[in-house]
Amino acid sequence: MCSRRTSWYRPRGEATAIEVGEPVIEPYKEYSPLDPLGRCGVATACLGLETLPPEGERRGEIGHVHPTGWHMTCYDRNLVSGESLYNRTHLIAWCLSEELDNPQNLITGTQYLNQGSMQPLETRVVDYIRTSGNHVLYRVTPVFQGDELVARGVQVEARSVEDEGAGVSFNVYCYNVQPGVTIDYATGESHPDFLPSRTALTQKGYLADSARPLCATANESATPTAPSYIINFATQRFHLTTCKSVADIAARNQGACRLDRDMLKTLGYLPCDRCKP
Numbered sequence: 001m002c003s004r005r006t007s008w009y010r011p012r013g014e015a016t017a018i019e020v021g022e023p024v025i026e027p028y029k030e031y032s033p034l035d036p037l038g039r040c041g042v043a044t045a046c047l048g049l050e051t052l053p054p055e056g057e058r059r060g061e062i063g064h065v066h067p068t069g070w071h072m073t074c075y076d077r078n079l080v081s082g083e084s085l086y087n088r089t090h091l092i093a094w095c096l097s098e099e100l101d102n103p104q105n106l107i108t109g110t111q112y113l114n115q116g117s118m119q120p121l122e123t124r125v126v127d128y129i130r131t132s133g134n135h136v137l138y139r140v141t142p143v144f145q146g147d148e149l150v151a152r153g154v155q156v157e158a159r160s161v162e163d164e165g166a167g168v169s170f171n172v173y174c175y176n177v178q179p180g181v182t183i184d185y186a187t188g189e190s191h192p193d194f195l196p197s198r199t200a201l202t203q204k205g206y207l208a209d210s211a212r213p214l215c216a217t218a219n220e221s222a223t224p225t226a227p228s229y230i231i232n233f234a235t236q237r238f239h240l241t242t243c244k245s246v247a248d249i250a251a252r253n254q255g256a257c258r259l260d261r262d263m264l265k266t267l268g269y270l271p272c273d274r275c276k277p
């Protein structure tokens, strides 16, 4: 039995409600409390002109929020445009809600998710609200598997209110992925899909002969066949041949490489923080 039936009962003497005009639609925003792992849950809102930031207003900083699984991971821009793999991703976008740095509304999302999949949906809703003045019911559900700290994706649902979905009606699952990058959703760590193995580099002739000394002399580095960098295959970083860290790399993990810096970064190797090649 539906509990709402009790509202049918009206005590004698109480004034009968008179309905006049359209029902008033009150905008709201609701966020789930973070779960014990600190993860966001479903976020729901009724969006309208009342919730949108003024046109031309710029979004403030959100860098102080660290959603679960957050890593500041940069890749070569040929692999991830904009270089940073992750964005602090609003469940309900700032451009819809003016919700800036609420931790209950921010997840670790790939650039592909944030800018590639979610932003076009958000733009559709903003445009609809601005042109119609109507309201949109909006719900975003982050989908986590087990105890993983990074969401596998988000489900975004929207339906315009006054015209009963004629203007906006969608239910889209957006995958939290980044083409070319493999993500460990348990931790947020990641690596490029196509980081070539030592064997592959050797087969292509990119690695110097193993008989050559790895630390090149000044003379050697001046010749075109000299190794340009030393790769550490364990850390997936590359070093100047003169870097002091090279001496610490186990022989089985190092390779003297003839590729140039840009090619190494494109392949997914990162420059050493010490020698900054």
Ligand SMILES: [Zn+2]
Residues within 6 Å of the ligand: 238, 239, 240, 243, 244, 245, 246, 272, 273, 274, 275, 276
């Ligand atoms: Zn180095």
